Amino acid sequence: MAEDKAKNPHVLFFPFPIQGHIPPMLKLAELLSLSGFHITFLNTETIHNRLLKNSPALEQLAQQPRFRFKTLPDGLTSNNTEPILQVVDLVDSIRARCSELYRETLVPQNGEDPDGWPPVTCVVADGMMPVAFDVAEEMMVPVILLRTSSPCSVWAYYSIPELIKRGELPFPEEADMDDPIQGVEGMQSLLRRRDLPGTLRHAKSPNDRVLEFFNTASNNLGRAKALILNAFEPLDSLVLSHIRSVCPIIYTIGPLHLLQRNLNSSTNFPSFWLQDRSCIKWLDSQPNKSVVYISFGSITTMTGYKFHEFFHGLVNSGHGSITTMTGYKFHEFFHGLVNSGHRFLWVIRPDLVQGITTELEIYTTERVCFVPWAPQEEVLAHPAIGCFLTHSGWNSTLESIAAGVPMICWPFFADQQITSRYVGEVWKIGVDMKDTCDRNTIESMARKVMVDEGLRKSVSEMANIARESVKENGSSNMNFQKLVQHIKSLSI
Incomplete structure (x- = not known):
């Protein structure tokens, strides 16, 4: 027996x-x-x-x-x-x-x-x-x-x-x-x-x-x-x-x-969410290491205000900077990302942005792609991705390390705060932006991480160790x- x-x-x-x-x-x-x-x-x-x-x-x-x-x-x-x-x-x-x-x-x-x-x-x-x-x-x-x-x-x-x-x-x-x-x-x-x-x-x-x-x-x-x-x-x-x-x-x-x-x-x-694979086709049309990927996981929420009017105004304005409508986290992130001058792919769950009374549409332009949920492992491994703006969930952190993608960390709760500290100060494979949400910081960090060869080298070395x-x-x-x-x- x-x-x-x-x-x-x-x-x-x-x-x-x-x-x-x-x-x-x-x-x-x-x-x-x-x-x-x-x-x-x-x-x-x-x-x-x-x-x-x-x-x-x-x-x-x-x-x-x-x-x-x-x-x-x-x-x-x-x-x-x-x-x-x-x-x-x-x-x-x-x-x-x-x-x-x-x-x-x-x-x-x-x-x-x-x-x-x-x-x-x-x-x-x-x-x-x-x-x-x-x-x-x-x-x-x-x-x-x-x-x-x-x-x-x-x-x-x-x-x-x-x-x-x-x-x-x-x-x-x-x-x-x-x-x-x-x-x-x-x-x-x-x-x-x-x-x-x-x-x-x-x-x-x-x-x-x-x-x-x-x-x-x-x-x-x-x-x-x-x-x-x-x-x-x-x-x-x-x-x-x-x-x-x-x-x-x-x-x-x-x-x-x-x-x-x-x-x-x-x-x-x-x-928990149905993946939208249209973002892979969009990434295929982008230059190497040109895209900031943004995803805050399955729990993080933000505040928002008049998103549709704001977004349509942005699209119609071309590539210029935006300096109005302050005071809400979502807008600060969006302002900072747009003002950084980089292309970005943003996962916006249906429940991510509070304060939007109508259903959030998903927009795609030459520089911007929004999807409700993405096949994240595949996205991070795509050559077009230059950095990952993340909530520092442990799965996301490991997936970014394995893909050799440096991170901008904006932790929300639980283990994310200490993980983001390790990303920035111990492993030196990203920057820690916890407890900060203003467009100038977001813009400067996006600009920094997208071109920082030191961060890219560190995370590439760690990716090799992970694969081994x-x-x-x-x-x-x-x-x-x-x-x-x-x-x-x-x-x-």
């Missing part, structure tokens, strides 16, 4: 149900499926239906003989307007509504899987889903954590108790955001208040829900059998050494999209093979 189990490891994946977390989970799940494992992938019903609608990846995966999806209700109706509080509400709702169904999925009461599959031998739980960890541990199923954010943010979140002990969290009223932070080991000379994960800015007291949520999630590091990170060893070796002091077994297997490609996986990138890491004898590839063996050992 033990031998049969060893031949049929069954891994259950439980991702956090937002855009930035599900794609790397799905990529890893597919790679393990191709390694001969049975895979059960849990989604909430809302997220699963949305992915089915907008991405062919789920149907492709579901056709594989050892891959299946199961869904759980989320039941969330949140009254919170702040994204991080929506996240905490979602976790609480899933815990309340899904724990029993999750237990039954892990260990069926009658002892028989409805599909005749072998028992679940391991859970790969999203590090931001404590319920996935707690219930599996209760059912005595081994748990490996996967954190989908940057290693530097993982370590910063783990340092919350020390930051509270030192009085650095919560921030005092009228705090100087440029004051240095000392409570994150190994980053004392690097971090300012504004560089801590943005979600920590919301905390009002040491017992704040946000601090408690991230502290609980981070404490699971020391309880897990291992930790998986979508990163590669040379990128963050110092930070990784600190994390290993808490969780000694770490598998750095990123960039996952490169590893997936190297191991001959053909699944498309799963997305996923090759047969590269660190990420070998770590993935070790992970496969580790999971097999758990099923014996």
Whole structure:
């Protein structure tokens, strides 16, 4: 019986149900499926239906003989307007509504899987889903954590108790955001208040829900059998050494999209939004390294005002600078980009710009292309792209590194603030524009990054390291093979 189990490891994946977390989970799940494992992938019903609608990846995966999806209700109706509080509400709702169904999925009461599959031998739980960890541990199923954010943010979140002990969290009223932070080991000379994960800015007291949520999630590091990170060893070796002091077994297997490609996986990138591929044709007509690509991910929002009148006036004016209609983030970005003189491709989700009462049309001119969502990996790899104006989400950052594209970072929340600091000050592959949104800064940074050969050289060198890491004898590839063996050992 033990031998049969060893031949049929069954891994259950439980991702956090937002855009930035599900794609790397799905990529890893597919790679393990191709390694001969049975895979059960849990989604909430809302997220699963949305992915089915907008991405062919789920149907492709579901056709594989050892891959299946199961869904759980989320039941969330949140009254919170702040994204991080929506996240905490979602976790609480899933815990309340899904724990029993999750237990039954892990260990069926009658002892028989409805599909005749072998028992679940391991859970790969999203590090931001404590319920996935707690219930599996209760059912005595081994748990490996996967954190989908940057290693530097993982370590910063783990340092919350020390930051509270030192009085650095919560921030005092009228705090100087440029004051240095000392409570994150190994980053004392690097971090300012504004560089801590943005979600920590919301905390009002040491017992704040946000601090408690991230502290609980981070404490699971020391309880897990291992930790998986979508990163590669040379990128963050110092930070990784600190994390290993808490969780000694770490598998750095990123960039996952490169590893997936190297191991001959053909699944498309799963997305919450329907991709508009017209931008590829537009890029084909642009000179090399002439285009600024702008995308702020799946959560960031902006304010806007009279966009249609503004845009038509811009188009009709030709290439000249614009000096009117100040005061709104969207307009400041648009003014700055236009005044930089560069061509640009901008992903504008239907919900990106608040304050527009009519449906946003998508415009394309010789210099400007707007799309509701883009095939980002393909866009970043296109020779026309000269730089990436990004929210510094970890998936986007890795994709930009892998493509050798320097970044302008405008982080929104969560791990994005600390990741952007590393992009600008540690890795020196871009510039950090956090907490700034004026047209002059945007214009000057776009001009700088598009011609800065030092940044381009640094990110090109890092891209080469990333690509080497996923090759047969590269660190990420070998770590993935070790992970496969580790999971097999758990099923014996």
